[in-house]
Amino acid sequence: MQDKVRLDKWLWAARFFKTRSCAAKAIEAGHVHHQGQRAKCATAPKVGDMLKIQAPHGVFEVQVVLLASQRSSAEVARTLxxxxxxxxxxxxxxxxxxxxxPHFDHPDIKGRPTKKWRRQLNQAVGFIEE
Incomplete structure (x- = not known):
């Protein structure tokens, strides 16, 4: 492992984001906080630092255990x-x-409803067409 690594690289290596550019975009958007402050891509996390990460698959509050700049298996990523x-x-x-x-998806319909499906929806809701 390393002594210094960029935050966006560490987030990518820890598998919070699929690509490094996705990690950088999340940091720029304010979805990552380092020690309670809004982070920057070039921030160098240290062992013991606290991070709050809003990833597509959830909100995580983690403590940095190890530093890594290369992405490897998920088992290794969980040790970071x-x-x-x-x-x-x-x-x-x-x-x-x-x-x-509740989910309001119709199993047969993908995308916009057809004219027939829209009429059935309107009839079920009680909507009257003029």
């Missing part, structure tokens, strides 16, 4: 950080809430 217990509970709660949300 330690997630806080509160973060784990919050992510599980959010995932459960997301699964409990």
């Amino acid at each position: 950080y330690q997630e806080t217990p509160e973060s784990v509970v919050r992510r599980e709660r959010d995932l459960f809430a997301q699964k409990m949300q």
Whole structure:
């Protein structure tokens, strides 16, 4: 492992983002906080630093355990950080809430509804066409 590494590179190596450019965009958008402050791409995290990361697959609060600038297997990536217990509970709660949300997808329809499907929807809702 290394002594110094850029934050965007570390996030990519830890597999929070698919590409380094996605990690850099997330940092620029303010989705990554380093030690409670909004981070920059060139920030060099140190062992023991706390990061809050809003990734597409959840919000993580992690402590940096190891530094790496090269991406490797998922097992190795999980050793680079330690997630806080509160973060784990919050992510599980959010995932459960997301699964409990009602889905209004029709299994046969993809994309925009057809004219026939729209009429059936309007009839079911009680919408009257003029």
